[in-house]
Amino acid sequence: MESLPHEIVLNILSRLPIPSLVQSKLVCRPWRSLIRSLIHDPSFILQSNHPIQSQLYLGDFSSQNDGNYNMVTMKLPMPPLSRFTLASSCNGLLCLLDYHRSFEPCIYNPFTANFLELPHLTRHHNFQVLGFGFHPITKEYKLVEISYTIYTCGGSFGRLDPSPFKSDVHILTLGSSTWRHLGTVPYHVHSQQKSQARINGKLLHWVSWMKNRRSTIIISFDMETEKFHEIPLPDCCSSSNKPTEGFDQVVVIRGCLSAVRYGNDSEELEIWVMKEYGVKESWSKEFSIGAYVPKILLERDESEFLIYSRSYLHRKQTRVMCMLRSGELLLEYRNKALVVYDPHCKTFKDVQLTFEGIPTFFIVDVHVANLNWIDTLVDMAEN
Template sequence: MDRIPQELALDILSRLPIPSLVQSKSVCQDWSTLTHDQLLVNKHFKQMVENDPSFILQIMGYSIQNQLYFGDLSSDPNDGNVTMIAKKLTIPPLLNFHLVSSCNGLLLLRATHPSFELCIYNPFTRDYIELPKLSRHDGVRGFGFDPTTKKYKVVEISYKRTTPFTFSHRVVRFGMRRSHQTETSSSSLIESEVHILTVGSPTWRNLGCFPFRFMWQKSQVLVNRKLHWRTTTNLIMSFDLATEQFKEVPRPDVITSNSDRRFHELVILRGCLSAVSFDGNNQELEIWVMKEYAVKDSWVKQFNIGAYVPKIFQSNYQCHSSSNSRFYLPKNCIQVLCLLRNGGILLQYGNKAIVFYDSHCRTFQDIQVTFEGISSCFTAVAHVASLNSTDTFVDA
């Protein structure tokens, strides 16, 4: 090891898949020391970001929900079939938990534990940190890295009702921006109460209330160092982790508060903020991509994906008509996972199937997901594995 220049050693190690890199720590003391080097952490992470993402899968089931798996895609060179082998991960000693989000190789877990409710966990280094409790009702959460302070932050948004009211026009101030929005209601206004925690701090901070209700999303959308949510009024709102302010993000012209077309979900596709919607009869899934962040005219409808039902569901669904062999699933059963380097899109259908969509040939291929010892319902989150920990940071 002494004969290899450190720069070359770092370059070699940075190209290893994360399981092999973790195993290399036991080769010798020098290699173990190198795996804690911040230069290697950053270099390895940047290499992984350029590749297709891996996935963290959580099994869903009353008796086995406390289990995480790491999934990597692989293709057979002979027939081109894509498979995912899901390998069991070691988990922290929690009574029960739910996978919330992933950021820089770290997972945010919502736990059932006597002393804490949230923790941050790296499933490969097995480091985890317990976060202070916050007395609140369940809402939506976000987790990200603040580049100005080099700290991680967790955002928790809960809801409360104010007194009954009726209004037709309201001027709302959020951050330093004024937004005019028209709403009519004769019931109680539901406001979002926002708390934020800088990881390492002993207490949460209350940022106040905002007149928006954010929609729960299966996976967080962290783009341009801002968290994003859609609201019940079909707006896109961002939260800047540095300034800790909300701001409305322009949406595609096809999506308006008064139109029948609404967002199904927000996603990240190769680093771009993207919006998923369905047409009026819910048969075609549209994906709009914001090519230049916060520029309204940069929204492009990049994908149109037709109706499809994976084989695992087909026995439970009848054909749409006697002359049409296609099957249909409700739109809320479909989640866009990621855009691959080859232009293909990974979709999750329900909690049982992952499908590869070839955007060039407009074909679908069911991906066989193989678990070690069990096969069950699952939820999947795109994940870039790293050696990162909460007391270091990835300079992404």
């Protein structure tokens, strides 16, 4: 194949079905680049938790002739863990949490089956949020952990005491033998939030609560300086007295930091885009998405229908994954369904997932395949 002209190889690959294209991505880097130019949209890592536990898949989009979407998945080699959960993904490397080691993080490349256990970190808190990133200049991969304990006052469940509102921050550079303690910060990032936006390669972002603030804020962490900063918010959220009016999620849209918020009635989902990074005045509301119930949720028993009603689904149950090259948005509902939304026609299309045994629950993350070995990347960081 190396002796064939580029145009002929491209013509051959363009005739392959999507499952074969997905498998052919692993042949070599030139093929992967060619195939990505054919598929157009990003790949995804999916972790199935039921009925097959902790199984990893690579997913790629396929647009059908009738305009509908199909995501074809390929089962990936498993790490040497019996049970785990997908925490984050960066440059083809997965950050997994090991259930049997008190949710200790580890790094895994599913395309090389290369696995790296990380140094143990003694924790004194109940909740942890992980950020995984790569600095394009220093060539270092770093793992950031924000951990905290929720205190209650008066012994009543669910009533939070804001007085000890602080989190411990630890950081690990891949290749190092120890975690470093960066001190405490007055932020709480919800431990169940999978939303982490990476901008310019080195800046991680989360939605967070802060002491004496009723609304949420957006914080950033610089992988080079290892410092936190607050992102200026648009007027609709920066001075809000109602928690429901703050942002609930961050995402990258067209390379820009973007944030998701819900209307007071939870019937409309808004996406705001920061067109010029760090400039408050550049925030603009770009999308308004109405409530929608995917077909797979409508097929539940009638006794469960109230849970999946239109008004309930938008109460922090819908996650904006990314924008496709078509300009449509990929949405994820309750870890059970993927939907493509067309902002021009304001229409929804359920994505048909093709699995070996369709899971009833899954975790999904945008993913870019990488054939580098972890040891090589660690050596680069050490040098």
